[in-house]
Amino acid sequence: MNAVAQHIQRGVKPDNPSLFADAAIDLTRSKAELMLENAFLPQQLIVLNRQVMRPALKPHEHVLIVVLASRLRSWKPALAIGQPDTLLRWRGCGSDTPG
Secondary structure (H helix, E strand, O other): OOHHHHHHHHHHOOOOOOHHHHHHHHHOOOHHHHHHHHHHHHHHHHHHHHOOOOOOOOHHHHHHHHHHHHHOOOHHHHOOOOOHHHHHHHHOOOOOOOO
């Protein structure tokens, strides 16, 4: 298995393997939030598939990830290509909300 596949596998493996608990949590989330998360994750995978060591985001990808995260209440667990502090730094803010 190559490094990208291993990184993706680690990134998508749930912290809590309980499918029932995860489904119950998702039931409390809005449709809009679930749709945003579904846009947020693939955008990160596009970047990961392009480069193994340290993903280099194109300017429009940088903006798109920050915008999607700013609209997503639970963006931290969905972040796969960096640390939350990095995303906050990209946006230029010090709070827990990237937007």
